Amino acid sequence: MPSDKDSDSEESVHPDQRKEHDCSEASDVGDVQSRHDCWSKKKPVDEFVLFAAEGFGLGRLRPAPGTWGSLWGMVIGYVFGLLNIGVAGRLVTAAVMFAVGVPLCGRAAELRGKKDPGSIVWDEMAAFPIVYVWVPLSGPQMWSGLVGGFLLFRLFDIWKPPVIRQCDRVTGGFGIMLDDAAAGLYATATLWLVFRCLVTT
Numbered sequence: 611m612p613s614d615k616d617s618d619s620e621e622s623v624h625p626d627q628r629k630e631h632d633c634s635e636a637s638d639v640g641d642v643q644s645r646h647d648c649w650s651k652k653k654p655v656d657e658f659v660l661f662a663a664e665g666f667g668l669g670r671l672r673p674a675p676g677t678w679g680s681l682w683g684m685v686i687g688y689v690f691g692l693l694n695i696g697v698a699g700r701l702v703t704a705a706v707m708f709a710v711g712v713p714l715c716g717r718a719a720e721l722r723g724k725k726d727p728g729s730i731v732w733d734e735m736a737a738f739p740i741v742y743v744w745v746p747l748s749g750p751q752m753w754s755g756l757v758g759g760f761l762l763f764r765l766f767d768i769w770k771p772p773v774i775r776q777c778d779r780v781t782g783g784f785g786i787m788l789d790d791a792a793a794g795l796y797a798t799a800t801l802w803l804v805f806r807c808l809v810t811t
Contacts, residue, residue, distance in 0.1 A: 615676035615728035616768065656721055662732065663711075663718035669731035677764055679731020683738030687756050690739075691747030700739045704794075707736035708787055716783025726786050733790040737763060740794030745801055758804065762797040771796070 664670055665679035690700060711732045718730050741763050745755040767790060770778055774796065777789040 615726070615731070616674040656717070659714060659717050660721055663714050664729045665731040665735060669729040675728045676731060676734055676767065680734045680738070680760060680764060680767075682731070682735045683741065683763065684756050684760050686735065686738050687742040687745070687747055687759065690742060691752055694748070697744055700743045704736065704739035704743070704791075707732075707739065708791060711736045711787045712783040714783070715786040719783070719786065725781065730786065733787045734763075734767070736787065737767075737790040737794035737797075740791060741797045741801070743798055745798070745805075751805075755801070755805075759797055759801055762800050763793055766793040766796040766800075 661667070665682055668681060669675045669679045671678040686703075689695075690703075695703075715730050715732055718732075719725065719727060722729065738759070741759040742755065745759060746752065747755055766774060770789070770793075774789050774792045777785070777792045779785070780788050
């Protein structure tokens, strides 16, 4: 069955890898002190890793953390249009965000003690330079491109058709990033076909 972070169906890692567990799991009143102790043991760099990987806070929103985190993608697209960043700049941005995301998401998943925690949304964010790689992000087509790309990406990320589904089975930080990059390729190809049909009709 296709799955997505928004469904909160997260696969746990092996118990031996859960030494650094999710401090938010200590949610009972009696666990307040243990939760405080847990967070106090985390290094500042780990706290930053979680903050960045979780979309600077958006990935911690519920319900549908993947959709909340994807809102950063529209911001990225808007900045592309505002600064008139072309295809080359968008490809470089995609490559950099992917390269950063592999260790970032891998470490954040270790800290959360899960294979691909729903709160980690850097992978969604990093997919949007791919989604918008050729899309006109200025002029009358800007908002149709921004919103259309957002909706198509979420569709493919949740649906997980072939290739995306296989990518989703890859483990580690690379696997976390890979399926969203594939969903971005699906979305940008679909957008291209839609815009192509609109222009030729």
